[in-house]
Amino acid sequence: MTYEDPSFSSSKCPKCDSEMEEVSYRYFRCSSCNYENDRDAIVIIEFIWEEFSEPLDLPLK
Ligand SMILES: [Zn+2]
Numbered sequence: 675m676t677y678e679d680p681s682f683s684s685s686k687c688p689k690c691d692s693e694m695e696e697v698s699y700r701y702f703r704c705s706s707c708n709y710e711n712d713r714d715a716i717v718i719i720e721f722i723w724e725e726f727s728e729p730l731d732l733p734l735k
Contacts, residue, residue, distance in 0.1 A: 688719045 685694045687704035694702040694709075694716070703710035711719070 685713060685716050686720075688716055688723060 685702050686692065687694050687707060687709055689692040689709045690704060690707045692704050696713075697703045697710070699733045701710065701715045702716060703712055
């Protein structure tokens with residue numbers, strides 16, 4: 675599995691595709707749907723969703 679460049683500082687919400695804001699170090703929150711997760715986890719989730727083209731029912735942290 676290959677990840678995107680880990681140096682990027684913003685991310686899009688994997689649930690609703692809105693911009694997420696960094697609320698603490700490497701931790702992002704979506705202001706639209708309140709989804710929040712570690713940035714590394716978001717990258718992995720986005721990768722899986724793009725790869726399989728179907729959303730996974732992942733629990734909110
Ligand atoms: Zn969202």
